[in-house]
Amino acid sequence: MGKKELSEKISKLAGEKNAAILAHNYQRPEIQQIADYLGDSLGLARQSSKLDTELIVFAGVDFMAETAALLNPGKKVVIPDLEAQCPMASQLPAKTVQKAKKEHPDAAVVLYVNTLAEARAEANVTCTSANSVQVVNALAEDVILFGPDSNLAWHVKQNTDKEIIPIPKNGHCYVHKMFSATDIELLIEDFPKAEVLVHPESDPEVQKLADYICSTSQMLRRAQESPADEFIIATEIGLVHRLNRELPNRKFIPALSDGICQQMKLHTLDKIYRALINEEPVVEVPSDIADRARAATERMFEVSKG
Ligand code: SF4
Incomplete structure (x- = not known):
């Protein structure tokens, strides 16, 4: 089954089951596109507390799914791959x-x-x-x-x-540890007009080079509002996919093209589909x-x- 067909099946089944699909900004592009809500940790936590659905499929890592579960005691929260565990x-x-x-x-x-x-x-x-x-x-x-x-x-x-x-x-965070001040200085030389947006999980030497230190959702907002046309982005590559999709007229330069969170990428469309059908694995937090x-x-x- 192709991505398009699978995406359509997921959306149809989610509708039939009154389920919401929540996805973090670091998810694969095809998962970002089928999400009912896409955001950072704060946005996802807020959103999950407002949902009136009975089933939440959470495409993120363990602690995020736990947040959704503990904010929704009467609802079922499932995570497509239980191995999606944040090392930090x-x-x-x-x-x-x-x-x-x-x-x-x-x-x-x-x-x-x-x-x-x-x-x-x-x-x-x-x-x-x-x-x-x-x-x-x-x-x-x-x-x-x-x-x-x-x-x-x-x-x-x-x-x-x-x-x-x-x-x-x-x-x-091992992903943000990969960003180096030297690499970013070289990018600033190549793109002197670019704004530098850095996630605060990066090392202090990298943060010191930032025009703005921000969460992923704040990066999106800054890129929407800024007069700049180019941005150097120091966070996980999934956010760069989202920025490219939502702001196609701006240029986004990843601080590191292989700044990838392997745990976030464990979720796939196929696993989301199976999680929706089987309504498991369920995320439970002792009361x-x-x-x-x-x-x-x-x-x-x-x-x-x-
Ligand atoms: S990028 Fe991955 S490893 Fe780093 S904090 Fe987020 S979930 Fe954890």
Whole structure:
């Protein structure tokens, strides 16, 4: 079966089953095109909490699907490939957060949503790359335990007077680690008029070269509103596919053409179709963990307008 035929079958079946397909900006182009909602972590979390469908097919990684599940206790959330697990999320087990809390009893715990629900249940509030600074600055506490991404922690530190303690010390995304300041400097030489848009999971040396540091959805918005015609994009390549499709008159230069998240790319149209037919694998979060992780997520919605 070709991509077009399969896409049509998926859309028809989703309609018959009252199912919504949510996809992250890093998904394959053909999945982006069949999604009912396409966005970054914050947008997907917000959207999933508003859906009136009974079934959610989540084309993203584990922690994102967990967010959809814990925000929708009565609904079924399925993930097309269970192996789509974010390596950064697994760098922060709940016990590491518990230990840090004991060592810093006066600190607030702010966890990036790229964390498994079990660890997020230990947080005062969660954040995304789109609202991390806003969330931290909204808290009364002066000391913040922040994890798991040490580069996002660095970005927050540049925009707050609070003490930021990264947990773990060197948490990182292997995809954004691949971007190098030297490569971007060479691209800036080749495209001197281009705006440089950098995701805050990138190393500090790369962030320092940015005109704008932003989440994937903020990159899309900036490219729509900017007077510039060319953009150097330092994030996963899936977002470049979306930018090329939605803004065909602008030029998008990937900071690295093989900046690919292998875990995001595990989902395929075929797996989405099978997940819709079989309504599995189901993503489940134990209710005690879900209740606490949901409270941390809802607090993020309260303090964030981003
Ligand atoms: S791009 Fe990085 S943070 Fe995002 S899912 Fe892949 S490994 Fe995790």
